[in-house]
Amino acid sequence: MKSSFSQSLKIQLRVIGALLLREVLTRYGRHNLGFLWLFLEPLLFTIGIIILWSYAKLHSGSISIIAFAITGYSYVLMWRNIGGRLAGAVEPNLSLMYHRNVRIIDVYWSRILLEIAGITISFILLMTSFIVLGLIAPPDNIFLMLCAWLLLALFTVGLGFLVGVLSEISEVFDRIWHTFTYLFLPFSGAFFFVDTLPTKLQTYALYVPPIHAIEMLRHGYYGHLIQTHEEPVYLFMVSITMLLLGLLGVSWLNKKVIPS
Template sequence: MNSSFVKSLKIQIRVIGALLLREVLTRYGRHNLGFLWLFIEPLLFTIGIVILWSYTKLHTGSISIIAFSIIGYSYILMWRNISNRLAGSVEPNLSLMYHRNVRIVDVYWSRLILEIAGITISFILLMTIFIVLGFIDMPDNIFLMLCAWLLLALFTAGLGFVVGVMSEISEVFDRIWHTFTYLFLPFSGAFYFVDTLPTYLQKYILYVPPVHAIEMLRHGYYGHLVQTHEEPLYLFVVSISMILVGLMGISWLNKKVIPE
């Protein structure tokens, strides 16, 4: 392997590590509960949804509503939080661009890694706690859930890159995107199984890439108890395409951004 490439890679890793530490200290260092909010927030949400659905009888069948809530909310956090964190993330870090080894992609990677790590930890902790307490069963296929989570992370990386670039190009896009993430929730598949939709709607909702991730996650957890409709290859191709488009946008953005 080329020694210059190895040297550059080491520098890149050190830069991302430093930015990651800076993000942790900036975001959580001065708050009372700090990093724990990444765990407490989904826990409170899950408890609220379980109580609501238990008393209103909005669910049917023998599936675990607790597991349904944990998976659905963690899934929403992944694509929504990451895209929102990368949107408009260049301007607060413009002063760092004076360092020749710090680039826009490093800022994006640091925020991306922090969000994915935090959400993944909260997801694993919530599942583990409720399994140990006996409120939910063990997943039917942990490996399938792991593959689905990795594909979801890949998709959110591509989405985050594209949103990050677009938010720097257009201030209007930056403002609209945060509203759009709320409006998109009914189409995200987080609150229902695709199989419960009318047949004519299923083919349209399956054009939405992240829906395949949530369907695959539920397939891994519930196994034969539910009928799911996922196409991992479609999600993978869309995710890789978005990452490539995002990286090209970042390359173009590097030439336009002027450090303060």
């Protein structure tokens, strides 16, 4: 029994690895910068936001606008990109479903891992580069930042699965999702601290699960310089619920999708 499980796991990991490599080659190609775009793309997006916000002087006091922009936009890229990549991900890979070891969940995992890897690498490179250059101070609590990033990743995995399943069920949802990601940006917590909101609005803002991730991430970076309002247990419970619902949806989708 143990040997059978171990063999199945190895096969599954090889399938996801092959799909991951295929995804990299399909998206970035073999020439020019190729694989480097995996983390250069989010890197350049974040640098652009830093320049824009710094020029507009959207900061006050001892709060570093550079660190604020890095944490905020990297956080946005995480939940927005993964949902976007999984929306409509089945149709381009239908021909692969003829292989008995390839399932929808493998396609989803390959895209999720690719996005998380690229955004995480760009986030680490940005933080490290600006710290070395002396433009921002080192984080106050790296462990807290790591926990926040892992919780954010868990949330985006659950969100990605749900978006992927719902986009296959309804073409209308697929179109609405991309619009929603832009409309949601002002309310996502990327561009403000919850503590700066009126007390009544703070209560409503904290019902939004990913806000707890960005609050926790910035708490880890700024430490005592800011007041944050994160509830990691709430974020964890919501993320696990979404993940379970997403996995149930993928299981149902496997029975409905016919390879072409």
